Structures are given as structure tokens and as C-alpha cells.
Amino acid sequence: MLYSKIKFRNLELKNRWVMSPMCMYSCENGVPNDFHFVHYGSRAQGGTGLIIVEATGVVPEGRITNKCTGIWNDEQAAAFSKIVKFVHENSETKIGIQLGHAGRKGSTWNGKQISLEEGWETVAPSPIPYLEGERVPHVLTVEEIMNLVQSFKNAAKRSVDAGFDLVEIHAAHGYLIHQFLSPLSNIRKDEYGGSFENRIRFLLEIVDAVNEVLDENHPLFVRISGTDYTENGWDIAQSIELAKILKTKNVDLIDVSSGGNIHGAKITLFDGYQVPFASEIKKQTGIPTGAVGLIKTAKQAEEILQHGDADLILVAREILRNPYLAIQNSFEGKEECFFPHQYERARL
Template identity: 75%
Template sequence: MLYTPIQFRNIELKNRWVMSPMCMYSCENGLANDFHFVHYGSRAQGGTGLIMVEATGVEPKGRITNHCMGIWNDEQAQELQRIVDFVHAHSESKIGIQLAHAGRKGSTWNNKQISVEEGWETIAPSSIPYHPAERIPHALSTDEVKEQILNFKKAAGRAVKAGFDIIEIHAAHGYLIHQFLSPLSNIRTDEYGGSFENRIRFLIEIVDAVNEELNENTALFVRISGTEYAENGWDLESSVTLAKILKEHAVDLVDVSSGGNIHGAKISVFDGYQVPFSSQVKNEASVKTGAVGLITTAEQAEEILQNGEADLIFVAREILRNPYLAVQGSFEMKENCFFPHQYTRAKISS
């Protein structure tokens, strides 16, 4: 199954390998540069079915750091289009972008909050900092919440114009959307807080707004944290319920990660530790899912797919170590995978 195509709307991925979105902290003014061109292009040359561009801020305050990527203006989108065009012209890979807002976890460097003078005033659904030592974030007014929804919509429009095949909304890892989802970080009393239905409203309205910018030639994924590992917090049952609703709102795949919203949460990390979350969401909500979390080999990935625990395999650290993970896996499994014709002399015959 790992080297079997899969379709989302009119987008066909040639295999189930996905380069997981990973921040590179290498932009100036949110602009992609030559590093990103090589970074993403090399994974496409390695046969990866889908390349996901890192968390990309929908406004300047949406970044995690001053050096994170942005798509709040046309110049940024044009630089990203250069990468998209290369991937489409010189590989069989599809390419997506993760639209994000860091919320209260923004204005940082090396995982520490920087000053307002160096960074910016952070925002959140409620006046609750991620770490007690950090400054209190600005609680968004109802009108400001709606402005953020519009920011996601505009960013999606730019991404579509740049040629991206897939848009992923980042609703995981304790960033702004996740902050709205969790009852531990969202204590609002308006239409965006309180009940489960109110806490998911921000995400659902973003999904609907983004879908207005899409058509059958651009698919929509959402990344969630399956659990935040905290009592009375966002949990797997909530994720399953949310996934069912996302499916009703034309989301094509739920990318299931975990954690990130509660400082000091205890997480037991081991190979494939998040796969059970993907499996439960997939099978209980009847949605396509992506599995992520210390998946390092083709054999491991194939087993996850064969067991019906996910539809796509998102790989992070291992694909940083080895841009040719997908094609090398195809050699081992005697499967077909894109390999640049310029490199044919190095191809291992099956």
C-alpha cells in the first residue's frame, strides 16, 4: 500500500509518503529563500508523494519566531510559487502548505518568549499564557476572531494562486486554533467559548472560509492534536467527534498529531507513539487520516497502512536525515517510485 496512489478531490498522490511540515526558522520578513528551494526540492527529487511546506503565518503575529515563514502578502506567495513550480516541473510529488497562527506561543526564539520590542504582543482566545512566566496574551474580541478567520481565507487564496495542491490548516500543537479547542486555554463566554460546539466554531469557520477559496483541484487537510495529555483537556474522544464534523465540512484528511498546548504535559515517546490516535480517529470517525510520530522505515509505514491505522504516513526527522527515504524504501520493497532520470545509473534494479 505504501506505493499505491491515493486521491483527494482531483489530486492524486503517487505514494503515501508525506514530508511532515517542519519549521526551518530561516526566513527574513516571512520570505522563502534559496535554502527553502533546495530543502523542499530535494525531498521531491527523493520521490516523496507529498511535500508539506512548514507552518506559514497568516499574519505577522501568526509566526512562532521572527524567522518563520509567512503568506500574508503577495511577495511571500510569489517566492513560494518558485518552489511549487520546481516541484511540479521536476518530480511527481504534490506540494502543500500548512497555514498557521501561533497565538500565545508566538514571539519566541529558542523556545523562549522574546520581548515585545524584539517580537510582538501575542494573542489568544483568553488571557492565559502558555507558561506562567510569560506575559499575558491579548484576548481576542469577537470581531478580532472574525478578522483572523479572514486572514486564513486570504492566505488560502494566495496559496491557491501560487499553485499549491493541498492546504493544511494547523489546529494542533497548542497554536491559536488548538488554544480555542481546549477548555484549558479557552474560557471565553461568547460564541467561541464554553461548549464543545462553541470551542470548535473558530476552526469550523476557518475551514468553511478556506473552502471558499478552493475547488476540486486543491484538497484540504487539518492537523489536530489527538490529545493534549491533560486532565479535563482536549482528548481523543473530542478529536473523534471533531473529525466527524470536519468531514461534513469537506475536509479531505485529518492529520493526527498530539500535545503542545499544556506546558509540562507528560508524554511517553516511542516509535509510532501517535499512530493509535490516527487509528482511532480514522476508524471511529470514518475519515482519512495521516499518522505521524517517529516513523522511520518503509516496513513500519507499510504495517501502519496494512493495519488500517492511517491513509498517509507523515515523516519528519527521518526525512531530514534522508531526503531519499521514499525512493530508497521502494528499492527495498521492489516497488516503483519516482527517481530523477538524471540519476538512473544509481537506480537499483528490481
């Protein structure tokens, strides 16, 4: 199954390998550069079915650091377009972009909040900093929330115009959308806080807005954290209920990660430690899922697919170590996989 095709809307992926979005912290003013061109281009040459570009800010204050990518202006979109064009012209890989807003976890470097002079005022659903001693984030007004929904829509439109094949909304890892989802970071008393229905409202409004600029050739993925790993926080039961709703909102896949919202949460790490969350969501809702988290080998990936735990395999650290992961594993199993014609003499 790992080398079988799969379709989302009209977009066909040649295999189930996905390069997971991973921040590279290598931009100036949000503009991707030659590093990103080589970084993403090499993974496309490596035969992966899909690349999802790193978390990209929909507004300047939406970045995690001041070295993160952005797509709030045309200069950034043009730089991304160069990368997308190379991927399309020199491989069979499809390429998507993850759109996000860091919220209270923004304006940082090396995991520590930087000064207002170097960074910016952070925002959040409630006046609760991520770490003790950090600045209290500005509490978003309803009007500001509506403006951010529009910013996600604008960023999605720029992404499509730049040639990206799909859009993923980043609603995981304790960033702004996740901050709204979790009752531990969202203590609002208005229509965006309190009940489950209110806490998911921001995400649903973004999904609806983004889908307005997508068509049948451009699927929509949503990354969520399956759990906060903290009592009375966001958990797998709420994730399942959210997935049921997202399935009715023309979301094509739930990319299932976990954690990130509560500092110091106890997480037991092991190979494939997040796969059970993807499996539970898929089995309870029927929506396709992506599995991510310490997936290191083709054997492990194949077992996940064969067991019906997920539909896509998102690989992070392993594809940083080996850009040709998909091709090299296809040799061992004698599977069909893209191979650059320029390298044909090296085919086994």
C-alpha cells in the same frame, strides 16, 4: 500499500509518503529563500508523494518566531511560487502548505518568549500565557476573530495562486486554533468558549472560509492534536467528535498529532506513539487520517497502512536525515517510485 496511489478530490498522490511540515526558522520577513528551495526541492527529488510546507503565518503576528515563513503578502507568495514550480516541473511530488497562527505561543526564539521590541504582542482566546512569567496575551475580540478567519481565507487564496496543490490548516500543537479547542486554554464566556460546540467554532469558520477558495483540484487537510495529555483538557473523544463534523465540512483528511498546548504534560514517547490516535479517529469516523510521530522505517509505515490505522504516512526527522527515503525503500521492495532522470545511472 506504501507505494500505492491515493486521491483526495481530484488530486492524486503517487505514494503514501508525506514530508511532514517542520519549521526551519530561516526566513527574513516571512519570505522563503534559497535554503527553502533546496530543502523542499531535494525531498521532491527523493520521490515522496507529498510535501507539506512548514507552518506558515497568515498574519505577521501569527508566526511562531520572527524567522518563520509567512504568506500574508505577495512577495512571500512569489517566493513560494518558485519552489512550487520547481517541484512540479522536476518530480511527481505534490506540494501543499500548512497555514497557521501561533497565538500565545508566538513571538519566541529557542522556545523562549522574546521582547516586544524584537517580537510582538501575542493573542489568545483567553488571558492565559503558555508559560508562567510570560506576557499575558491579548484576548481576541469577536471582531478580531472574524478578521483572522478572513486572514486564513486570504492566505489560502494566495497559496492556490502560488500553485500549491492543497492546503492544511494547523489546529494542533497548542497554537491558536488548538488554544480555542481546549477548555484548559479557552475560558471564554461568549460564543467561542464554554461548550464543545463553541470551542470548535473558530476552526469550523476557518474551514468554511478556506473551502470557499478551494475547488475539486485542491483538497483541504486539518492537523489536530489528538489529546492534551492533561486531565480535563482536549482529548481523543473530543477529537473524534470534531472529526465527524469536519468530515461533513469537506475536509479530506485529518492529520493526527498530539500535545503541545499544556507545558509540562507527560508524554510517553515510543516509535509510532501517535498512531493509535489516527487509528481511532479513522475507525470511529471513516475520515482518512495521516499518521505522524517517530515513524522511522518503511516496514513500520507499511504495517500502519496494512492495519488500516491511517491512509498517509507523515515523516519528519527521518526525512530530514534522508531526503531520498521514498526512493531508497522502493529499491528494497522493487516498488515503482519516481526517480530523477538525471540520476538514472545510479538506479539499482
